[in-house]
Each structure stands twice: as structure tokens, then as C-alpha cells.
Amino acid sequence: MKLPDVFKTVLVRLGIGRDSYRIAPGLYALGSPDTDSPVVVTCNFKLTFDILRRELAGRSYWLLVVETYGINVWCAAGKKSFTSEEVAQRVKESNLDKVVSHRSIILPQLAGPGVSAHRLRKLCGFSGVFGPVHIRDLPRFIDAGMQAGPEMRTVKFPLSQRLAVAFVELYGARKFLLWVLLACLLAAALGPGGFSPVKILSAGLGAFATVLTGFLTGVFLVPALLPRIPFRAFAAKGLLAGAIIGLIPAGLLAGTLPQALAQIMACSAFASWFAMHYTGSTPFTSLSGVDREMRRYMPVQGGLLLIAVLVWLIWSWL
Amino acid sequence: MMQGFRHIEDATLDYDADRCIGCGNCLAVCPHQVFELGQGKAVCRDRGECMECGACALNCPAGALQVRSGVGCAQAILHAWLARIPLLRRVFTPDACCS
Numbered sequence: 001m002k003l004p005d006v007f008k009t010v011l012v013r014l015g016i017g018r019d020s021y022r023i024a025p026g027l028y029a030l031g032s033p034d035t036d037s038p039v040v041v042t043c044n045f046k047l048t049f050d051i052l053r054r055e056l057a058g059r060s061y062w063l064l065v066v067e068t069y070g071i072n073v074w075c076a077a078g079k080k081s082f083t084s085e086e087v088a089q090r091v092k093e094s095n096l097d098k099v100v101s102h103r104s105i106i107l108p109q110l111a112g113p114g115v116s117a118h119r120l121r122k123l124c125g126f127s128g129v130f131g132p133v134h135i136r137d138l139p140r141f142i143d144a145g146m147q148a149g150p151e152m153r154t155v156k157f158p159l160s161q162r163l164a165v166a167f168v169e170l171y172g173a174r175k176f177l178l179w180v181l182l183a184c185l186l187a188a189a190l191g192p193g194g195f196s197p198v199k200i201l202s203a204g205l206g207a208f209a210t211v212l213t214g215f216l217t218g219v220f221l222v223p224a225l226l227p228r229i230p231f232r233a234f235a236a237k238g239l240l241a242g243a244i245i246g247l248i249p250a251g252l253l254a255g256t257l258p259q260a261l262a263q264i265m266a267c268s269a270f271a272s273w274f275a276m277h278y279t280g281s282t283p284f285t286s287l288s289g290v291d292r293e294m295r296r297y298m299p300v301q302g303g304l305l306l307i308a309v310l311v312w313l314i315w316s317w318l
Numbered sequence: 319m320m321q322g323f324r325h326i327e328d329a330t331l332d333y334d335a336d337r338c339i340g341c342g343n344c345l346a347v348c349p350h351q352v353f354e355l356g357q358g359k360a361v362c363r364d365r366g367e368c369m370e371c372g373a374c375a376l377n378c379p380a381g382a383l384q385v386r387s388g389v390g391c392a393q394a395i396l397h398a399w400l401a402r403i404p405l406l407r408r409v410f411t412p413d414a415c416c417s
């Protein structure tokens with residue numbers, strides 16, 4: 001992806017103007033296709049459609065757009081809106097059997113979790129051929145007689161993509177961060193702040209800075225350094241990274257050693273929680289793996305946070 | 319293949335070689351190249367790369383593949399758990415996820 005695309009993706013993923021990112025399902029002509037031209041199936045997420053048009057410029061293909069409610073191929077297949085039934089219905093509605101003389105359609109490989117190629121043939125008479133993962137490989141795939149090598153079939157997860165999805169997390173968490181700020185100020189009023197507004201503000205903001213450090217560590221640092229941080233579990237990566245980065249607010253803000261430890265623990269807990277949530281943005285974590293990770297690490301995260309808050313409050317009462 | 323990107327080694331992927339007819343569908347759909355073809359049958363090359371997406375099982379015409387498929391997303395799993403609690407059921411839906 002080039003940079004403008006990354007930004008567009010971010011905008012779209014943030015859900016800004018969601019409705020203008022859907023296009024009408026149906027059959028579209030790219031260039032001047034005839035009865036022998038290949039048929040490429042895709043979702044109705046506008047960004048995907050635009051990339052298709054750009055990457056396939058100068059070619060003559062039919063594009064069959066199915067209704068996925070403006071969601072990308074992979075998520076739509078996972079959520080079962082991009083299914084064999086949906087594709088079959090669009091094939092019939094568009095009278096594809098009269099438009100082309102052959103009987104095969106090219107499916108995006110990542111539609112695999114939702115579309116069954118052999119079932120499709122039974123449903124509508126067209127057999128599905130899985131194309132490559134990336135649209136940019138599509139012309140090469142078609143020119144090679146619908147053959148894709150392993151490199152065209154494998155999902156990768158480069159740094160640019162890891163960070164693009166991290167921005168989405170950041171935006172998605174804005175409400176959560178506001179609540180945390182309020183909770184920090186409230187807790188500060190009960191504990192370290194005493195009855196002085198200035199003290200409440202400084203203690204509350206100090207606590208919030210700790211949470212924010214943990215958040216940024218979990219959302220940006222862990223994804224950016226993903227393959228370099230030890231441990232398989234994302235939550236464990238977050239615990240480690242959070243404890244190390246937690247030294248910064250602890251060194252800058254804490255007055256006493258117990259307070260510093262509390263800040264490190266809180267930072268570690270939040271980094272772990274957010275790193276764990278990053279699993280949803282990766283193309284390699286499985287249901288079993290994330291389920292296990294959550295059962296194992298959520299008690300650790302909760303425990304650390306509880307101890308941190310208690311130490312912070314109790315120390316101020318002493 | 320995805321160096322540095324492995325999560326667990328024991329995915330719920332189950333492959334029954336006796337049923338396999340060697341059509342190669344699973345090789346085509348798997349985004350992590352878990353299978354390769356050898357001697358007219360699929361061979362599970364590396365189960366540790368499986369992300370339980372379910373594409374291979376859905377596309378195997380012989381029923382040789384089974385996997386407990388779903389999304390490896392903490393938020394979705396959390397929502398599914400919360401949706402089991404009676405009162406919270408109204409707020410959370412099991413398949414809530416980025417939309």
C-alpha cells in the first residue's frame with residue numbers, strides 16, 4: 001500500500017463516512033469485457049473496489065460485487081456475510097450465465113472462510129476459483145492460467161500495516177480514555193489529593209499519565225516491535241513492555257518507591273490488556289490461542305491493577 | 319513462513335488423510351500455507367501456523383478437515399463471554415466485532 005492508501009484505509013476503518021464507502025452490489029464492466037472475459041468477485045467495500053479498478057486498469061474484466069455491507073473481504077467472510085449463497089444470488093440476479101460463455105468466477109482467496117467453491121457450483125452452476133491474496137497479483141494470476149504460487153497465497157503482516165491498524169485502535173479507545181481520566185480524578189479526590197484541588201489535579205493527572213503510557217505501549221509499541229518482543233502471548237508481550245516503559249512515568253512522577261512500583265504495575269497491566277486486544281487486528285491469531293491467552297492473563301492484569309490502585313491510595317492515607 | 323508471527327502450536331485443526339481425495343482446495347484457500355500436496359494427498363506441513371479461519375474445512379469436498387473456526391480477536395471473545403451473563407446480554411452480542 002502506498003501512503004495515501006494507508007490514510008484512506010485508516011479513515012474508512014475509523015468508520016468516518018461509513019455509508020459513502022459502500023457501493024451497489026451487481027455486475028460491473030471494467031474496460032470492454034466480452035463473453036470470454038474473466039469474472040472477478042469482490043466485496044462492496046468502496047476502498048477494495050477502488051483498488052481493484054486501479055490495479056486492473058487497462059484490462060477488460062467483469063467485476064461481480066456482492067453485498068458485504070461495506071465490510072472488507074476477510075471480515076465479511078469471517079462474519080458470514082460473504083458466503084456461497086450471497087455469491088450465487090448475485091450470479092443469478094445479474095444473469096451472468098447470459099453475459100459470459102464460460103462457467104468460472106474468480107473469488108478473493110481471503111473469502112475462503114465464508115465461501116465454499118464446490119458448494120457454489122451446486123448453487124449457481126459457476127465454479128469458484130480462488131485468486132491471490134492481494135489484488136495487485138490478480139493480472140499475473142489470470143495471465144498464468146489461474147495459477148498462484150505459495151507467495152501469492154500467503155498473508156503477511158508488515159510494519160506499515162501493523163501501525164495502520166494501531167491508529168484505528170487509538171481512535172476506538174477515545175471514549176474509554178475519557179472515562180479513565182474521570183476515574184483517575186475521582187480516585188485522586190478520595191486518596192492522594194486530600195482536599196486541595198491542585199493536589200487532586202496533579203495526582204489524578206499523574207495516574208492518567210501512567211494509564212496513557214500503558215495504553216500507548218500496548219497499542220503502538222507492542223505491535224510495532226511484535227516479532228522482536230519475547231513470548232508468544234500478546235498479553236505477556238504487553239506485561240513485559242509495559243513494565244519497562246512504566247519506568248518512565250515512575251521515574252518522572254513518583255515521589256516514593258511504593259508509588260513508583262504501583263505505577264510500573266499499572267502501566268504493565270494496561271499495556272498487557274491493550275496488547276491482548278491487538279490480537280483482533282492480526283492475520284495469524286486463532287480463536288483457541290486468544291481464548292487461552294485471555295483466561296490466563298486477565299486475572300494477572302486485574303490483580304496487578306488492583307494492587308497498584310491500593311498501594312497508590314493507601315500510601316497517601318498513611 | 320511468517321517468521322516471528324506464531325501464536326500457538328496446537329490449533330484445533332484435524333485432518334483425516336484417509337478421506338482426502340487430493341483435490342488441492344485446502345492448499346489454495348489457506349492464508350498460511352498449512353498444507354502441501356504429496357503423493358496425491360494433502361500433507362499438513364505446519365499446524366502451528368493455522369489461525370483457525372475455517373476456510374480449508376469449508377472448501378474440502380471430502381470432509382477430511384475439521385477445525386473449530388472463529389476469529390482470534392480478544393474483543394469478540396470478551397463480548398461473547400459477557401453476552402452469556404443474563405443482564406448484559408442486552409448490551410453485548412456474541413459476534414460483536416469491528417464493523
Ligand code: SF4
Pocket residue numbers: 331347348349350351352367368369370371372373374375385
Ligand atoms: S483453518 Fe485456515 S489457517 Fe487453518 S489450516 Fe485451514 S485454511 Fe489454513
Ligand code: SF4
Pocket residue numbers: 337338339340341342343344345359360374377378379380381382383
Ligand atoms: S481439500 Fe480436502 S480432499 Fe482436497 S486436498 Fe485438501 S484435505 Fe484433501
